[in-house]
Amino acid sequence: MDESRFFFFMGVMVAFLVSIVIAFATRGKKCAAQGVLDERQRLIQGNAYRYGFFTLAAAECFYATMDGMFELPVESWVGNIGCVLFGCLVNVLYCIWKDAYFGLHSNKKQILLLMIILGTSNTLQTICKLTDGVLWENGQIGVNGIFPMCAVFFWFVAAAVIAKMVADKKAQ
Amino acid sequence: MKNLNLKAARAAMDMSQQQLADAVGVSRQTINAIEKGDYNPTIKLCRAICRTLSKTLDELFWEEEE
Numbered sequence: 001m002d003e004s005r006f007f008f009f010m011g012v013m014v015a016f017l018v019s020i021v022i023a024f025a026t027r028g029k030k031c032a033a034q035g036v037l038d039e040r041q042r043l044i045q046g047n048a049y050r051y052g053f054f055t056l057a058a059a060e061c062f063y064a065t066m067d068g069m070f071e072l073p074v075e076s077w078v079g080n081i082g083c084v085l086f087g088c089l090v091n092v093l094y095c096i097w098k099d100a101y102f103g104l105h106s107n108k109k110q111i112l113l114l115m116i117i118l119g120t121s122n123t124l125q126t127i128c129k130l131t132d133g134v135l136w137e138n139g140q141i142g143v144n145g146i147f148p149m150c151a152v153f154f155w156f157v158a159a160a161v162i163a164k165m166v167a168d169k170k171a172q
Numbered sequence: 173m174k175n176l177n178l179k180a181a182r183a184a185m186d187m188s189q190q191q192l193a194d195a196v197g198v199s200r201q202t203i204n205a206i207e208k209g210d211y212n213p214t215i216k217l218c219r220a221i222c223r224t225l226s227k228t229l230d231e232l233f234w235e236e237e238e
Contacts, residue, residue, distance in 0.1 A: 038197065038198035038199055038202050038217075039198070039202075039213070039214055039216075039217060040198070040199075040201075040202040040205060040211050040213075041199065041202070099199060099201035099202075104197070104198070104199055168201075171204075
């Protein structure tokens with residue numbers, strides 16, 4: 001395993017552990033209450049997880065078939081992460097459009113800003129990797145292919161939040 | 173089916189959807205969905221809405237058969 005892959009998997013593991021620690025540390029506290037959802041939102045989130053999972057399963061099947069039939073210019077595990085991101089995107093977009101993504105006291109603008117920052121940083125990383133010529137490794141999109149995928153993910157989420165805010169304003 | 177009784181009771185008390193939502197602890201969109209008939213609330217939420225609007229369950233959520 002080369003250095004970039006090692007740090008990628010270490011980053012994923014650390015992020016996973018930190019999220020668990022934060023979830024436990026903020027249980028029942030004011031910051032956790034901001035994310036409280038009402039009964040309709042919980043119901044919608046249940047549906048969203050289902051749709052996200054089905055999308056992930058369909059995307060994985062499609063990708064596995066394509067990967068088996070053709071020599072795709074992308075490393076297998078990077079393609080799999082793309083499928084996971086696609087499933088997550090369906091989940092998040094469905095929740096946003098059905099008003100089930102933000103808690104009752106969440107600050108939408110703060111979250112939108114965070115998405116824009118993440119989208120921008122990933123876009124910048126993509127540009128850097130492209131100019132450095134390290135997006136492709138041995139003719140295939142390697143570990144650095146994560147950056148454009150994440151950039152697309154965060155920009156889609158940010159666009160959905162903005163579209164929903166505009167639609168809500170019109171509805172009111 | 174639209175819940176016009178709820179909409180009328182809320183309007184009679186001069187409350188916006190947001191004010192009613194805040195009073196019963198749900199999002200504005202949830203109140204909107206109930207009024208539009210897109211969401212069937214639990215009995216717990218129905219009772220909270222009735223208490224806030226000083227109405228009975230029958231008055232707000234019972235549909236007369238035609």
